[in-house]
Every structure is written in structure tokens, then in C-alpha cells.
Amino acid sequence: MTDLPLTIQAIKKAYAAKTISPRELILQLRSQALAQADFNAWITLLDEAQLEPYFVALANKEMDELALYGVPFAIKDNIDLAGVPTTAACPDFTYVPELSAPVVEALISAGAIPLGKTNLDQFATGLVGTRSPYGEGKNVFNQEYISGGSSAGSAIATALGQVAFALGTDTAGSGRVPAVLNNLIGHKPTKGLLSTRGVVPACRTLDCVSIFALHAEDAAQVLEVAAQYDEQDAYARVNTYANKKRYFGAVPSSFKFGVPDELDFFGNSETQALFQKSVEQLQQSGGTPVSISFAPFIEAAKLLYEGPWVAERWLATQNVKLESMLPVIQTIIGNGNNGKASDAFAAQYRLAELKRTCDGIMQGLDCVIAPTMPTVFTRAQIGEQPVKNNSILGTYTNFMNLLDYSATAVPVGFLSSGVGWGVTLFGNAFTDVTLLSFANILQRANATNMGATAYPLEQVSSSATPCPPTEIDVVVCG
Amino acid sequence: MTDLPLTIQAIKKAYAAKTISPRELILQLRSQALAQADFNAWITLLDEAQLEPYFVALANKEMDELALYGVPFAIKDNIDLAGVPTTAACPDFTYVPELSAPVVEALISAGAIPLGKTNLDQFATGLVGTRSPYGEGKNVFNQEYISGGSSAGSAIATALGQVAFALGTDTAGSGRVPAVLNNLIGHKPTKGLLSTRGVVPACRTLDCVSIFALHAEDAAQVLEVAAQYDEQDAYARVNTYANKKRYFGAVPSSFKFGVPDELDFFGNSETQALFQKSVEQLQQSGGTPVSISFAPFIEAAKLLYEGPWVAERWLATQNVKLESMLPVIQTIIGNGNNGKASDAFAAQYRLAELKRTCDGIMQGLDCVIAPTMPTVFTRAQIGEQPVKNNSILGTYTNFMNLLDYSATAVPVGFLSSGVGWGVTLFGNAFTDVTLLSFANILQRANATNMGATAYPLEQVSSSATPCPPTEIDVVVCG
Numbered sequence: 001m002t003d004l005p006l007t008i009q010a011i012k013k014a015y016a017a018k019t020i021s022p023r024e025l026i027l028q029l030r031s032q033a034l035a036q037a038d039f040n041a042w043i044t045l046l047d048e049a050q051l052e053p054y055f056v057a058l059a060n061k062e063m064d065e066l067a068l069y070g071v072p073f074a075i076k077d078n079i080d081l082a083g084v085p086t087t088a089a090c091p092d093f094t095y096v097p098e099l100s101a102p103v104v105e106a107l108i109s110a111g112a113i114p115l116g117k118t119n120l121d122q123f124a125t126g127l128v129g130t131r132s133p134y135g136e137g138k139n140v141f142n143q144e145y146i147s148g149g150s151s152a153g154s155a156i157a158t159a160l161g162q163v164a165f166a167l168g169t170d171t172a173g174s175g176r177v178p179a180v181l182n183n184l185i186g187h188k189p190t191k192g193l194l195s196t197r198g199v200v201p202a203c204r205t206l207d208c209v210s211i212f213a214l215h216a217e218d219a220a221q222v223l224e225v226a227a228q229y230d231e232q233d234a235y236a237r238v239n240t241y242a243n244k245k246r247y248f249g250a251v252p253s254s255f256k257f258g259v260p261d262e263l264d265f266f267g268n269s270e271t272q273a274l275f276q277k278s279v280e281q282l283q284q285s286g287g288t289p290v291s292i293s294f295a296p297f298i299e300a301a302k303l304l305y306e307g308p309w310v311a312e313r314w315l316a317t318q319n320v321k322l323e324s325m326l327p328v329i330q331t332i333i334g335n336g337n338n339g340k341a342s343d344a345f346a347a348q349y350r351l352a353e354l355k356r357t358c359d360g361i362m363q364g365l366d367c368v369i370a371p372t373m374p375t376v377f378t379r380a381q382i383g384e385q386p387v388k389n390n391s392i393l394g395t396y397t398n399f400m401n402l403l404d405y406s407a408t409a410v411p412v413g414f415l416s417s418g419v420g421w422g423v424t425l426f427g428n429a430f431t432d433v434t435l436l437s438f439a440n441i442l443q444r445a446n447a448t449n450m451g452a453t454a455y456p457l458e459q460v461s462s463s464a465t466p467c468p469p470t471e472i473d474v475v476v477c478g
Numbered sequence: 479m480t481d482l483p484l485t486i487q488a489i490k491k492a493y494a495a496k497t498i499s500p501r502e503l504i505l506q507l508r509s510q511a512l513a514q515a516d517f518n519a520w521i522t523l524l525d526e527a528q529l530e531p532y533f534v535a536l537a538n539k540e541m542d543e544l545a546l547y548g549v550p551f552a553i554k555d556n557i558d559l560a561g562v563p564t565t566a567a568c569p570d571f572t573y574v575p576e577l578s579a580p581v582v583e584a585l586i587s588a589g590a591i592p593l594g595k596t597n598l599d600q601f602a603t604g605l606v607g608t609r610s611p612y613g614e615g616k617n618v619f620n621q622e623y624i625s626g627g628s629s630a631g632s633a634i635a636t637a638l639g640q641v642a643f644a645l646g647t648d649t650a651g652s653g654r655v656p657a658v659l660n661n662l663i664g665h666k667p668t669k670g671l672l673s674t675r676g677v678v679p680a681c682r683t684l685d686c687v688s689i690f691a692l693h694a695e696d697a698a699q700v701l702e703v704a705a706q707y708d709e710q711d712a713y714a715r716v717n718t719y720a721n722k723k724r725y726f727g728a729v730p731s732s733f734k735f736g737v738p739d740e741l742d743f744f745g746n747s748e749t750q751a752l753f754q755k756s757v758e759q760l761q762q763s764g765g766t767p768v769s770i771s772f773a774p775f776i777e778a779a780k781l782l783y784e785g786p787w788v789a790e791r792w793l794a795t796q797n798v799k800l801e802s803m804l805p806v807i808q809t810i811i812g813n814g815n816n817g818k819a820s821d822a823f824a825a826q827y828r829l830a831e832l833k834r835t836c837d838g839i840m841q842g843l844d845c846v847i848a849p850t851m852p853t854v855f856t857r858a859q860i861g862e863q864p865v866k867n868n869s870i871l872g873t874y875t876n877f878m879n880l881l882d883y884s885a886t887a888v889p890v891g892f893l894s895s896g897v898g899w900g901v902t903l904f905g906n907a908f909t910d911v912t913l914l915s916f917a918n919i920l921q922r923a924n925a926t927n928m929g930a931t932a933y934p935l936e937q938v939s940s941s942a943t944p945c946p947p948t949e950i951d952v953v954v955c956g
Contacts, residue, residue: 204827231838311819341789341817349682353714360709416946 005455006164008071008218011362015070020211022070023034023055026113029072033115033162039143040135042154043077043087050084054113065252066111067225074157074166075104077117078278079126080198088200089122089132092324093317101198102230103167103209110225115163120154122329124169124202125315125372126150127177127393128382131326140452141418144378148178148393151210153181158212159451165222168210172304173247173373173397175210176409180422183451185439186409187211190429191401192237194223195230203312205235206304206401211224211421214450216408217459220248220433222353240430251366251437257425258361258368260294266392268375271421274413275371278423281371281412281445282438290365296357301398304350305391309402310336328386356402359428367427367438370396372409376419385463396424406432408439408475412446483933484642486549486696493541493548501533501549502593504505507550511593511640517621518613519634521555521565523594528562532591544589545703548619552635552644556596557601557687558676567610567679568598570802571795579676580708581645581687588703593641597633600807601795602647602680604628605655605851605871606860609804614857618660618930619896622856626656626871634658636690637929643700646688649680650782651851651875653688654887658900659849661929663917665697666906669793669879672701672714673708681711681790684782684879689924690930693935694886698726698911717913720909729844732764734840735903736846738772744870746853752891753849756901758922759890760847760916763842768843774835779876781829783869786822787880789813795904806864825826837906845905845916848874850887854897874902883911886917890924 004025014020033045035280063069075081078088080097081104087094101106110116121131129137129152137152139145140159143380147156151168155178168175170188181185187210194209201207211226213219224245230236259279265272279289303309314336322330328361362368382389400407407426415421423442425435447457479904482492482503492498511523541547553559556566558575559582565572578586586592599609607615607630615630617623618637625634629646630739633656636644646653648666657664664686672687679685702723708714737757743750757767781787792814800808840846851871860867878885883906893899901920903913925935 086763205823231834234827235833308819308822312823315820315824337818339819340815340821341786341822342793342815344786344819344822345683346793349712356709356712426839 005453006072006161007214008068008164008221011071011164012063012069017473022058022113025070026051026055026115028164029115030379033405036160036162038435039138039140039156039160040119040132041137041160041162043117043119043134043153043361044084046084046114051113054108057110058315061111067221068107068464069111071112071165072115072163073107073112074118074154074163075114076115076120076151076154076166076168078105078120079167080202080425081114081117082152084117085200086117086200088101089134090121090320091133092326093320097198099198100193102199102228103226106226106228107222115157118151118157118166120152121150122172123200123313123333124171125148125329126390127173127397128390129178130379130382131328133326136233138379140420142455143415143421144380145419146181146377146379146382146407147415150174151178151212154212155179155184155186158214161453163216165218166212168212169199169202170208171206171401172212173394175208175212176372176397176407176424177201178213179212179392179409180411181376181420181449183420185213185216185219185411185443187223187436188235188400188407189223189227189432190406191404192235193227193239195228195233195236196231197230198243201312201316204316205312206309208401216436219408220245220436221296223432223436224432234460243430243433245433247433248311249437249440251434252286254288255366256290256364257282257287258292258365259289260370261291262294263371264374264395265371266375270370270415271375271423274421278412278442279369281442285441291370292361296354296361297399297403298357299417300351300354300402301395303347304402305394306399307347311339311344323329358403362428367431367435370424370426372396372422373425376415376417376421389410400426404429406430406435408438410418410442412442463464480635483928484550484639484933485692486546486642486699489642490547492539499860500536500591500926502552503548504529504593505532507640508593511635512834514638514640516917517616517618517634517638518597518610518815519615519631519638519640521567521595521597521612521631522562524562524592529591532586536589539589541744545699546585547589549590549643550593550641551585552594552596552632552641553592553628554598554632554644554646556598556647556678557645559592559595559840561781563594564595564678566602567612568798568802569611571798574599575676577676580673580706581704582676584704584706593635596629596644598630599628600804601653601678601791601811602628603807603810604868605651605875606868607656608860609806611804611820616857617897619898620893622858623897624659624855624860625858626659628652629656629690632690633657633662633664635938637662637693637933639929642692643696644690644836646690647677647680648686649684649879651872653686653690654850654875654885654902657690657872657887658889659854659898659899660888661926663691663694663697663889663921665701665910665914666878666885667701667705667910668715668884669882671705671717671910672922673706673711673714675708675711679794681787682794683790684787687877694914694921695726696707697867698723698914701910701914704905721908721911723911725911727915727918729912729919730764732766733844734768734842735760735765736770736843737767738848739769740772742852743849744853748893749849749853752899753901756890757847757921759920763919763923770839772943774839775877775881778832778836778880779873780830781825782876783872785825786817789817789822829880836881840906845903845909845913848902848904850874850900850902852891854895854899878904882907884908884913885927886913888920890920
């Protein structure tokens with residue numbers, strides 16, 4: 001363990017004070033990752049020779065010029081890092097990309113250093129973290145429990161303080177479920193904000209690259225660097241002016257947040273109590289709760305796995321033999337090509353109607369709060385009911401990309417088993433920074449140590465006061 | 479024949495001068511429509527009793543309050559008019575709607591009077607106008623030739639001066655092909671601008687209600703009234719501030735327009751010459767032609783009928799027995815449910831890529847000019863090759879809704895057979911009024927009589943100078 005809290009601010013401060021160099025820090029963290037291998041966070045850790053070019057590249061750079069100078073990060077192993085195998089947790093699928101995904105390239109260009117590629121539910125198909133031939137992801141607080149997935153390793157590595165942040169992907173909840181189970185912020189950006197080129201598709205119309213961080217401000221900082229419009233990604237979208245890091249913390253002193261009228265915690269009184277507490281905390285921070293009809297959101301969520309979108313997973317894995325997949329993935333993807341084109345269109349019609357309804361419900365609200373997942377499971381429980389319990393975890397995450405919302409999962413406390421739990425704040429597309437600002441309020445109201453580290457949130461925090469703009473966008477005509 | 483050119487301005491002027499009353503005009507036009515029944519324009523003409531309530535409704539209204547006071551129009555018979563059968567040109571499909579489609583309701587509320595419901599290619603599936611059990615639509619200039627379709631009757635009725643304007647629908651070109659064949663403006667609005675509720679779907683994700691008018695300004699006026707955001711239509715979109723009638727005529731003195739680098743006129747030297755002349759006319763009006771790569775547009779066009787979107791037509795007619803359809807429609811729609819959901823998604827991926835490419839090509843252009851269709855056909859030729867020749871007509875229209883463009887078909891002259899021909903100006907979504915303004919320039923450059931009437935375009939035209947805003951949108955706070 002390093003004696004440094006792995007926040008961007010703390011790392012850069014330590015570099016500035018020369019108490020540690022990027023090389024020293026990264027190699028220490030690499031050793032730590034090797035020592036904590038039993039959590040099954042990593043599929044590939046870069047070796048010293050592979051890391052060397054990153055240290056060299058930083059040597060001639062000024063720290064002030066690079067937002068993520070020497071900041072260690074992890075990459076889910078369905079996102080390309082040049083020269084390093086991409087497995088998607090399926091050994092037979094493995095290829096070595098020549099180029100990094102643009103989103104990875106953007107982070108590296110800003111000074112960030114990748115420690116390696118992290119474990120996942122095979123083909124990002126799962127919310128559990130146990131569906132991998134590279135070992136089951138284990139919860140950082142209680143190894144009998146799931147880490148959550150599919151971005152299991154990215155969450156574990158961040159929570160254990162092996163990296164400052166990590167990239168995941170989030171189609172159905174894969175960036176949110178493992179975040180709160182391991183006491184992290186998990187931000188699922190607006191669709192199209194982060195390039196998905198160089199990412200192994202799950203459902204290409206819905207896929208997002210997501211961000212794990214120890215606190216909301218770091219997530220906002222990583223988002224700022226990672227959100228580069230990629231004109232070669234057909235699903236890329238241009239960010240809006242107001243959805244930038246300089247607005248982080250800029251929340252109104254009074255606001256309205258939606259609270260679902262009906263929630264099922266599947267009998268878990270602990271998660272129910274934590275949810276209630278979170279609602280109260282938002283109220284204490286100036287929020288007025290507004291009860292909202294949640295049935296249309298839930299209906300949209302069900303469309304994801306009961307509807308035709310699984311055909312996208314089938315399309316994404318056409319070149320892989322079914323026998324190369326884990327049995328549970330074989331079952332899901334193997335049935336992926338049964339639907340008709342007419343089913344796809346009919347479901348899209350229904351989704352368009354539901355979106356109209358849900359957008360109407362959300363009008364006038366600053367955000368909506370929902371449980372990230374109703375309850376939690378041990379790895380054994382997932383082994384017994386691999387599909388059913390996986391589905392339960394997605395109850396409140398599956399609708400998000402279908403309805404084109406942005407979402408931030410916020411850790412709000414721990415269960416008696418020791419594992420983390422959290423809520424999700426969600427809103428319309430391009431409200432990322434607002435959601436992260438509300439997440440910041442909630443995370444701080446519940447301040448614990450960050451992730452599974454020994455460092456409290458307060459120690460490294462900046463204030464939640466809005467930063468004044470340090471740059472102004474101008475239009476030059478003529 | 480009335481002795482009144484059927485433009486909105488001329489009609490209202492005549493009413494103001496009391497040279498004719500709405501009742502007198504409408505009943506004259508009804509008689510004219512009956513007398514011209516051999517063109518097969520109408521499926522249902524309202525009788526005097528059905529028209530009476532419209533006359534009564536106008537009696538207490540001030541003409542100045544109603545943009546379309548007493549203006550006669552036609553409704554394609556796949557759009558609901560309360561209390562009148564909707565057939566979609568399939569007798570077994572017929573139903574009598576209780577409510578009018580919101581787009582019809584908006585026109586009636588503005589004072590317009592429906593003469594009845596017009597003939598179409600069955601289920602709006604066709605670009606020929608011959609696919610109807612209610613008789614083949616005939617070209618107003620040469621009855622041996624097709625009227626074009628699917629909005630055959632709406633075009634015929636407008637061109638013959640039986641109505642001032644007509645509603646069509648346009649999924650693949652149905653509002654553009656019959657327009658220019660009959661010397662009319664055919665405007666296919668931005669998707670979602672006009673409600674498609676109460677319209678029999680063809681491809682619900684692509685369908686548009688379209689407008690036929692004698693000249694561009696009337697089309698702009700009808701668009702202004704018809705484009706009412708319908709929150710109950712899941713595909714409705716809110717119009718932009720700049721896409722309003724008050725901008726009609728507001729075109730820059732110099733502009734850039736795209737010209738496809740490769741065009742196939744299928745051996746027709748007459749259409750090729752007219753196209754070339756239109757390009758030159760736009761140049762003479764201040765336009766700079768820019769050669770653009772057209773292959774990606776053509777690839778998108780092919781997706782429509784060779785791809786999975788035909789599944790939408792199957793979905794729309796699930797409750798109709800195949801035997802109830804014309805043989806050619808049976809073939810098309812009967813094969814509509816063969817595709818897989820994975821085909822639908824794969825085609826949507828390709829379309830997203832093509833849209834990105836095409837949008838890039840169109841950047842920096844004020845509009846693009848293309849032939850509305852490469853060549854024209856007699857009704858006999860369509861009878862001999864009903865599918866192939868229909869496809870040829872859609873060569874340059876099919877991509878428009880898939881790529882989310884707005885388009886105005888403009889008549890630019892006549893072929894030696896006597897029938898009209900024209901070009902299409904297209905641009906990004908929400909450029910409707912700009913396109914209509916360019917269309918106005920081009921139509922006036924080729925000024926002939928309007929439609930098949932005895933009235934020249936000049937006689938009733940207002941200038942093409944931008945009208946100063948007569949109203950200002952204000953926001954009232956508090």
C-alpha cells in the first residue's frame with residue numbers, strides 16, 4: 001500500500017512536492033496489484049518494460065500542462081490499449097490492437113498512465129463479476145460477495161487504491177453496480193459523449209464507456225478529459241457548453257428530485273433504509289422530493305433483456321464460436337438471434353413511447369434518485385441462480401441507456417455483510433456534471449473512507465463550491 | 479373550373495372582395511372534382527351535408543384571424559378525417575375514425591375545408607399511383623402516364639385546381655414523386671414536425687405527412703399551420719425558432735449548393751437536361767455549385783427497400799389479411815417479416831455510419847440539389863415492370879427520411895410527353911423554410927402555369943423578399 005490517497009489532487013501534489021515520482025508510484029501500485037491478485041481484478045498488468053514509455057513521455061512534460069499527469073488508471077479489458085491484448089474475458093476472442101481506443105488515447109495524452117487491463121463478465125454480459133475465466137471478481141470488503149460487474153476489475157482496482165480511476169463500460173448497469181458495491185462513484189456518461197471506437201461492443205446502440213473514481217470531482221475531471229467528440233464514431237455526440245467540469249459543484253440551493261413511487265428491495269431492509277436515508281440527505285441539502293410514477297421506467301428496463309436488444313450482443317460476437325464462451329454467456333448470446341426484425345421495430349416503437357412518457361415525468365426535476373440495485377448477493381448465490389439474481393441487480397439500471405439518460409452511482413453506506421451499497425442519480429442526456437455535483441453532496445453527507453482505502457473523503461476534498469470558469473469559450477467570426 | 483387561381487392569397491382576396499363565398503367555391507370545386515373523376519384522384523368526396531358544418535363554422539369567424547379561412551384542401555386517404563372512412567386504398571382495411579388526425583385538425587382549426595380523401599398506392603406502398611383498387615392515378619398532363627404516388631390523388635387534385643393544397647404522406651418519396659410529375663411543389667417536412675398520429679403507418683420510424691401546393695409560399699404557409707408539436711406522438715419533435723414562415727424568402731445573396739458527382743438518368747436525356755438547367759439557374763441566383771460524393775446517399779437509399787425497414791410495413795398491416803391486398807403489395811409486405819432482429823440492428827449501425835458520412839459531406843452547404851426521380855414511366859410501363867420501375871423512381875428519394883433530411887420537390891419543366899418533372903432540394907432537419915425559399919427561386923425561374931391550371935405563377939405571387947417578422951416570440955417570466 002502506498003501512503004498516498006489516490007486522488008488526482010493528492011497525486012499531483014505529491015509529484016509537485018517530489019515526495020514520489022510517477023515511476024515510483026506506478027511501480028509501487030503494480031506491486032500492490034500483484035500482491036492483491038486474489039481479488040481477480042486484472043487480466044493483464046503491464047510489465048516494467050511496457051510502462052517505461054509512459055514514464056519517458058512524462059519526463060519532458062510540465063505537470064501543469066497535463067490534467068492527469070502521472071495519474072494511474074485501469075482499463076476494462078474490452079477497451080483497446082495499443083499493443084496489449086484485448087480479451088473481453090474470452091481467451092479465444094483475444095486480439096492485440098495496434099491502436100488504443102480514442103478514449104484511452106485522450107487520457108494518456110493528458111498524462112494518465114495505464115496499469116493494465118481489468119477483468120470483466122465475459123463480453124460485458126453480466127452485472128455480477130463472476131462470469132470470467134480469469135477468476136471471479138471479489139468484493140473488496142467481503143470476498144464471499146460479488147464485486148459486481150461487468151466492470152468488476154475496474155471497480156476492484158480503484159477501490160483497493162491500485163489506481164486513481166478506471167474505465168469501465170456500461171450498457172445495462174456495468175459501470176454502476178460494481179461501483180457502489182465497492183464504495184466508489186460510478187459515472188455512466190451521456191451516450192455518445194465518450195467515444196466507443198476501439199471498444200468491444202455489447203449493444204452498440206447503447207454502449208457507454210464509464211468512469212470509476214474515489215470521489216465525484218475526480219470522476220468529473222476524468223470525464224472532462226475523456227469526453228472528446230469522435231467523428232469516426234457514428235454514435236458520438238457533441239457535448240454541450242453547460243456540461244463541462246467548470247460547472248462541477250454548481251447546484252442550486254434548492255432543487256427538486258424525483259423519488260420512485262414504488263420500489264422493490266427484494267426483502268432487503270438494509271438497502272431500503274439506506275435509500276430512505278439518502279432521500280432525507282438530499283432533502284437536508286435543499287432538495288424537495290417529488291414522488292414520480294416509476295412503472296414506465298421499469299417497463300423500459302424490461303425491454304432490454306426481454307426485448308430484441310440481445311440481438312446486438314449476438315452481432316458483436318458473430319466471429320466467436322459459442323463453445324468458446326462460458327455456459328451462461330452461451331445461453332444468453334446463443335439465443336440472441338431468435339428475434340425478428342419486426343420485433344426489433346415494435347420494441348423500438350414502445351421504447352419511443354416510454355421515453356416520451358418518462359421525459360414528461362422528469363420535466364421540472366433536477367434529477368431522480370433510485371437504488372443502484374435492490375439488494376446484493378454472495379458469489380455462491382449468483383452461482384446458484386446465475387441468471388435470475390443477475391437480473392435482479394439490473395432492476396434499476398437497465399432502462400438508463402435505452403431512455404438516453406445520464407447516471408451517477410453514489411456510494412451511501414455499508415450493509416452488515418460489510419459490502420458497499422448506493423443509489424443512482426439520473427437525469428437527461430448532457431446533465432453529467434450536474435449529476436456528479438449532486439453525487440458529490442450525497443457522497444460527502446455519508447463520508448467514509450474512500451473505496452476500501454484508509455483515506456477519508458475529507459482529507460483530499462476540494463470544496464463543493466463552483467469553480468469560477470478558468471477559460472471562456474469565444475466565437476471568432478470573420 | 480372556377481375562374482380563381484387556387485392560391486391561399488387569391489382565395490382570401492376573393493372572399494374579402496365577396497366575389498365568391500366559401501360555400502360557393504367549395505361546391506364549385508366539388509362539382510369540378512366529380513367532373514374530372516376519370517383521373518381517379520378521390521376515394522371519398524364529402525357530400526354537401528358533410529361539408530355544411532365547415533361552412534357554418536366559418537360563418538362566425540373573422541377571415542383575418544384564420545390563416546386558411548375557407549381554403550379547400552385534400553387529405554390522402556391514409557390520414558384520418560373524423561367521421562369519414564380511412565381506407566389506405568384497401569377496402570377490407572377500412573375504418574371510420576372518431577377523431578381527425580391532429581395535423582388535419584390543425585388545418586381545419588385554421589379555417590381550411592377538406593373536400594375529401596384522396597387515392598393512393600395501397601398502404602402508401604409505391605411511388606407510382608397505380609397500385610389502387612380505386613383506379614390508377616393518371617398524370618394531369620397525359621393520362622397515359624403515371625400520376626406518381628403513393629400520394630397520387632393529393633397531387634392530381636391540387637394540380638387540377640380542385641383544392642389549394644393537399645396532405646400526402648412521404649416515407650420513401652410519396653410526397654415528392656407525384657408533385658413534380660404534376661407540376662407542383664411537394665414538401666417533405668423534417669421528420670416529427672407534423673404529427674403522424676391518426677395516420678396509417680407505413681414505416682413508423684420514417685413516416686412524414688407531406689404538403690402539396692401550387693407554389694412554395696403556400697407550402698410554407700400550410701407548413702406553418704400544420705407543424706404543431708404533438709406530445710402524444712412519440713416521434714414528434716419541437717420546431718426550431720428559425721424554421722418558421724417569417725423566414726420564408728430569407729436566403730443569402732450568395733450560397734453553396736451540393737451537386738451529386740454521379741447521377742444516373744436511366745437514359746433519359748430530357749430529365750438530364752432539365753437537371754443541368756436547374757443547376758445553372760441556382761448558379762444564376764447566386765449559388766455556387768459544389769460537387770459532392772453521392773455514393774453514401776445512394777447506399778442509404780438502398781437500405782430502405784433492401785434492408786429491414788420493410789418489417790415496419792408488415793407490422794403496420796398485421797391485422798389485414800394478405801388476400802385483401804393487391805398482388806404487388808402482397809409480395810412486398812408478405813416478405814416483410816423475414817428479417818432477423820440482428821439484421822435490423824446491423825442495418826441501423828450501417829445507417830448511423832452513412833448518416834455521419836453524409837452529414838459531413840453536407841457541412842458548409844446551404845442545400846443539395848438532386849433529381850426528384852431519374853426518369854418517368856407510362857402506366858403501361860409500370861404494369862409491365864411494377865417493382866423494378868417503381869424502384870427506379872425512388873433512386874433519389876429513398877434516403878431522405880433514413881438520413882433525417884428535409885426535402886422540397888420543385889417542378890422545373892416538362893418532358894416531350896407533356897408530363898412534369900422536377901428536382902429536389904434537401905438539407906438537414908429543420909431547414910424546411912430555407913429549402914422552400916430556394917424552391918421558390920427555382921420554381922419562379924421556370925415559371926409556367928401552376929399545376930395544370932390556366933393560371934401563371936406570377937399572377938398571384940408575392941415577392942421573394944423576406945417578410946419582416948409580423949410577430950415576435952417573447953418569454954414571460956414570473
